[in-house]
Amino acid sequence: MLEQENIEYEKAVLVGIITQSQDEETSTEYLDELEFLTYSAGGEVLKRFTQKMDRPDPKTFIGSGKMEMVRQFVEEHEIGTAIFDDELTPAQQKNIERILKCKVIDRTYLILDIFSQRAQTSYARTQVELAQYEYLLPRLVGLWTHLERQRGGIGMRGPGETEIETDRRIVRDKISLLKKKIKSIDKQMSTQRGNRGALVRVALVGYTNVGKSTLMNAISKSDVFVENKLFATLDTTVRKVVIRNLPFLLSDTVGFIRKLPTQLVESFKSTLDEVREADLLLHVVDISHKSFEEHIASVNKILDEINSADKPTIMVFNKIDQYKAEDFDETDLTIERTTANYSLEEWQKTWMNKLGDRVLFISALNKENFDELRKKVYDAVREIHVTRFPHNHFLYPEYQETVE
Ligand SMILES: Nc1nc2c(ncn2[C@@H]2O[C@H](COP(=O)(O)OP(=O)(O)OP(=O)(O)O)[C@@H](O)[C@H]2O)c(=O)[nH]1
Numbered sequence: 134m135l136e137q138e139n140i141e142y143e144k145a146v147l148v149g150i151i152t153q154s155q156d157e158e159t160s161t162e163y164l165d166e167l168e169f170l171t172y173s174a175g176g177e178v179l180k181r182f183t184q185k186m187d188r189p190d191p192k193t194f195i196g197s198g199k200m201e202m203v204r205q206f207v208e209e210h211e212i213g214t215a216i217f218d219d220e221l222t223p224a225q226q227k228n229i230e231r232i233l234k235c236k237v238i239d240r241t242y243l244i245l246d247i248f249s250q251r252a253q254t255s256y257a258r259t260q261v262e263l264a265q266y267e268y269l270l271p272r273l274v275g276l277w278t279h280l281e282r283q284r285g286g287i288g289m290r291g292p293g294e295t296e297i298e299t300d301r302r303i304v305r306d307k308i309s310l311l312k313k314k315i316k317s318i319d320k321q322m323s324t325q326r327g328n329r330g331a332l333v334r335v336a337l338v339g340y341t342n343v344g345k346s347t348l349m350n351a352i353s354k355s356d357v358f359v360e361n362k363l364f365a366t367l368d369t370t371v372r373k374v375v376i377r378n379l380p381f382l383l384s385d386t387v388g389f390i391r392k393l394p395t396q397l398v399e400s401f402k403s404t405l406d407e408v409r410e411a412d413l414l415l416h417v418v419d420i421s422h423k424s425f426e427e428h429i430a431s432v433n434k435i436l437d438e439i440n441s442a443d444k445p446t447i448m449v450f451n452k453i454d455q456y457k458a459e460d461f462d463e464t465d466l467t468i469e470r471t472t473a474n475y476s477l478e479e480w481q482k483t484w485m486n487k488l489g490d491r492v493l494f495i496s497a498l499n500k501e502n503f504d505e506l507r508k509k510v511y512d513a514v515r516e517i518h519v520t521r522f523p524h525n526h527f528l529y530p531e532y533q534e535t536v537e
């Protein structure tokens with residue numbers, strides 16, 4: 134079933150809509166991200182199609198005129214895949230495929246596809262597979278229609294309800310099997326986590342591609358895979374790190390994204406246990422990305438979903454080497470100055486100021502401002518450490534008093 138849905142494509146088009154709640158700028162941002170996702174999955178975007186509408190068309194998502202333009206382009210350029218930014222209903226997907234005569238997928242499916250390409254360990258693979266089957270289950274009716282088409286219609290009875298039911302049952306069985314498998318690996322992992330003793334646990338969290346693994350490698354001298362693609366990391370890496378004489382555990386894990394498929398949050402619950410069981414979070418932000426504030430909001434929302442929003446957190450604004458404020462022309466009275474024109478110093482005086490001293494501006498790539506990073510992490514870990522081992526207090530003096 135999953136093999137059948139496997140996609141190998143290169144040429145793709147993107148389709149999105151502009152609504153009242155999703156203006157042109159937001160839509161562009163979403164499509165930028167969708168294009169990056171497509172690239173991460175191994176695809177190339179030849180064209181984007183957008184349409185202004187009050188609400189998506191229940192049958193074909195976009196209107197029929199626009200759809201005809203997409204169809205012509207698809208035919209002319211031999212496009213293999215049309216990617217829609219929003220989740221399509223099974224019926225919409227079926228209708229659109231019939232018109233475009235190419236593969237039609239949505240953002241959720243694309244993310245699932247990247248995850249399944251990236252999953253290295255059997256644990257990650259099991260989690261992705263579970264998410265894929267859960268995505269598939271409500272769509273089985275649609276899938277059967279593909280078969281119907283392949284068989285050719287005339288004189289052929291379409292698959293009956295019983296066959297769809299059988300198919301659903303197979304998928305449901307598969308889901309419960311995968312859940313069992315995950316449960317048993319979970320047990321092992323939680324024992325392993327338990328064996329790590331009472332060391333303070335620090336977790337790197339953040340939007341995908343912000344530089345978590347780069348920072349992990351820089352701090353812990355480890356060799357985690359880094360790439361300028363979305364979701365480079367799926368599996369969790371844990372390293373013991375010592376700053377001055379204070380040891381703690383640092384973990385790097387999967388990045389977050391907005392509109393993260395619920396199936397994925399659900400199936401990656403155990404991977405996210407590393408975050409849930411952390412004593413301290415380093416929330417890494419790519420401050421050079423123009424949507425970094427939305428990224429923070431998405432990450433906070435997911436942290437909230439896994440009950441980790443209240444943990445002690447240091448906000449780490451990364452990629453300062455790449456940060457560039459947009460030029461502002463003071464003489465042009467028609468434009469207003471916006472946050473895009475802020476310098477880093479100005480940013481620090483905004484809501485960031487309210488975060489107190491738990492804020493850092495670094496470049497993980499150039500190891501810029503790492504002294505301050507070490508100091509802040511040391512102080513925060515120490516604070517947790519001494520409440521856990523009060524008798525150890527004297528071992529870990531204030532950072533200033535320690536010597537390298
Ligand atoms: N300019 C600049 N690039 C950086 C910096 N830190 C990381 N990068 C680049 O950003 C890209 C993503 O880095 P990763 O460390 O893989 O990011 P990640 O957060 O682990 O990403 P996922 O695992 O996909 O969630 C890579 O191309 C890095 O080289 C930085 O401080 N400055």
Ligand SMILES: [Mg+2]
Nearest residue numbers: 345346365366
């Ligand atoms: Mg990573």
